[in-house]
Amino acid sequence: MSAPGGKDDDARRGPPPASGYLRQLQRLGESGLFSPVQWRRRVLFWSGAVVVGLAAIGMATAADWLFGVFQSVVRHNRYWPFLVTPAAFALLSWLTQGALKATRGSGIPQAMAALEVEDEGFRRSLLSLRVAVGKMALTLAALLGGASVGREGPTVHVGAGLLYTLGRRFGFADTVAAGRFILAGAAAGLAAAFNTPLAGVVFAIEEMSGAFEHRMSGILLTAVIIAGVVSLGILGNYAYFGRFDISLPLGRAWLAVLATGIVCGLAGGLFARLILPHDRGLRGVVGRLRARQPVLFAAACGLALVLLSQLTRTGLYGTGYEQAKEILAGHSDTVQAFGALKFLGNIASYWAGIPGGIFSPALAVGAGLGANIGALLPGTDHSAVVLLAMAAYLSGVTQAPLTATVISMELTANQQMVLPIMATCLLARAVSTLLCRKPVYHALADRLVEGYRHELALREAREHAQEAPAPMVEDPATPRVDGAPEPPR
Numbered sequence: 001m002s003a004p005g006g007k008d009d010d011a012r013r014g015p016p017p018a019s020g021y022l023r024q025l026q027r028l029g030e031s032g033l034f035s036p037v038q039w040r041r042r043v044l045f046w047s048g049a050v051v052v053g054l055a056a057i058g059m060a061t062a063a064d065w066l067f068g069v070f071q072s073v074v075r076h077n078r079y080w081p082f083l084v085t086p087a088a089f090a091l092l093s094w095l096t097q098g099a100l101k102a103t104r105g106s107g108i109p110q111a112m113a114a115l116e117v118e119d120e121g122f123r124r125s126l127l128s129l130r131v132a133v134g135k136m137a138l139t140l141a142a143l144l145g146g147a148s149v150g151r152e153g154p155t156v157h158v159g160a161g162l163l164y165t166l167g168r169r170f171g172f173a174d175t176v177a178a179g180r181f182i183l184a185g186a187a188a189g190l191a192a193a194f195n196t197p198l199a200g201v202v203f204a205i206e207e208m209s210g211a212f213e214h215r216m217s218g219i220l221l222t223a224v225i226i227a228g229v230v231s232l233g234i235l236g237n238y239a240y241f242g243r244f245d246i247s248l249p250l251g252r253a254w255l256a257v258l259a260t261g262i263v264c265g266l267a268g269g270l271f272a273r274l275i276l277p278h279d280r281g282l283r284g285v286v287g288r289l290r291a292r293q294p295v296l297f298a299a300a301c302g303l304a305l306v307l308l309s310q311l312t313r314t315g316l317y318g319t320g321y322e323q324a325k326e327i328l329a330g331h332s333d334t335v336q337a338f339g340a341l342k343f344l345g346n347i348a349s350y351w352a353g354i355p356g357g358i359f360s361p362a363l364a365v366g367a368g369l370g371a372n373i374g375a376l377l378p379g380t381d382h383s384a385v386v387l388l389a390m391a392a393y394l395s396g397v398t399q400a401p402l403t404a405t406v407i408s409m410e411l412t413a414n415q416q417m418v419l420p421i422m423a424t425c426l427l428a429r430a431v432s433t434l435l436c437r438k439p440v441y442h443a444l445a446d447r448l449v450e451g452y453r454h455e456l457a458l459r460e461a462r463e464h465a466q467e468a469p470a471p472m473v474e475d476p477a478t479p480r481v482d483g484a485p486e487p488p489r
């Protein structure tokens with residue numbers, strides 16, 4: 001007999017088990033840090049963020065050039081827009097009647113609705129590559145036609161669509177993974193559009209995501225950072241409105257916080273209320289007119305924008321970026337009523353149902369209102385009042401005070417105004433709810449979701465009756481006329 005522990009005992013025990021080192025390597029391979037699946041997802045996020053950044057830069061460059069073409073037409077003859085703008089509005093309305101219906105409006109509600117509803121058919125109808133490309137092209141066409149719209153909301157829509165499409169193309173088609181791609185694409189789109197990376201993160205948390213996953217934070221941050229780096233590398237380290245060294249000392253100057261918060265908050269709430277569809281009152285009349293004759297109604301909205309522009313020296317066309325920058329700098333030649341007129345121009349453009357955002361035009365309205373409020377507050381820094389009013393009006397429209405605060409800070413590269421801006425945005429948000437109880441993007445997204453559920457119920461009924469299913473997408477800005485209940489405000 002062999003001694004215990006000899007070769008015969010080893011033979012009876014069989015081959016030795018896997019070593020501890022192999023087990024550790026196996027555990028490392030299964031961990032998130034070294035998992036091939038996780039790394040494939042990270043590479044897709046990073047690659048997608050680069051694509052979103054490039055798309056945002058391309059869209060911004062094209063938007064500036066095309067709107068410059070329109071401005072040259074206006075400078076040649078200020079009456080040319082009477083022909084160009086209504087025709088552009090009518091054409092865009094006609095083009096968005098069919099497969100490109102999801103390109104209408106800002107685009108942020110579409111991204112939010114797609115994030116909420118975990119149905120691939122619904123998400124594809126809102127965020128497919130065709131919709132993303134169409135959104136970009138039609139928004140640029142709207143600026144070429146002089147519409148009072150912005151490109152930032154559409155860039156959010158495009159960013160969400162591009163990352164969603166990329167994720168599905170490379171195998172991340174399950175609903176949870178697709179939602180992460182949508183969220184990261186939307187945040188990267190806003191960050192690259194304004195060159196405001198922090199605002200992109202805050203926007204994703206405050207507006208886009210009701211339940212922000214802890215493990216999602218790193219992926220979201222890297223997507224926003226990469227999109228911002230792409231923008232930074234191509235366009236340089238710039239502030240959207242330039243760098244302003246302004247402050248608001250404690251004391252009587254803080255009356256500006258109260259004034260801008262109340263006035264601009266009410267104005268922002270009124271704008272949000274007017275663009276939300278309703279079955280009764282003025283909004284009901286507008287919705288029914290557009291439902292019956294959408295192309296003619298859009299042309300009438302374009303004509304209204306041109307008529308309002310005749311009351312100004314600089315016009316109400318486009319994003320309003322140049323006018324807002326001049327007002328903020330304190331040497332603008334716009335009329336005193338620019339803020340109110342731009343407000344009406346934005347309403348006309350949104351009611352037309354054409355593609356285009358409301359971020360930049362909202363900042364222009366706030367700048368105009370700030371100039372009026374600043375005239376009533378002698379001794380207070382003019383630029384400080386205007387900046388507060390811009391932030392307050394944006395907060396009143398979106399009811400997203402953190403996003404409005406961070407955007408206003410990053411747009412002017414100013415940190416000295418953090419506390420007054422934050423106080424103003426919180427006040428404006430509270431005042432805005434007196435006129436519009438629900439944030440405008442959430443309300444419009446809810447209409448899309450309600451429309452989806454309504455059409456789903458109809459489709460199920462048709463399937464029982466052996467009828468063809470109906471389209472999945474409803475225009476969020478047009479009230480239903482079939483007697484279906486309206487979502488709560």
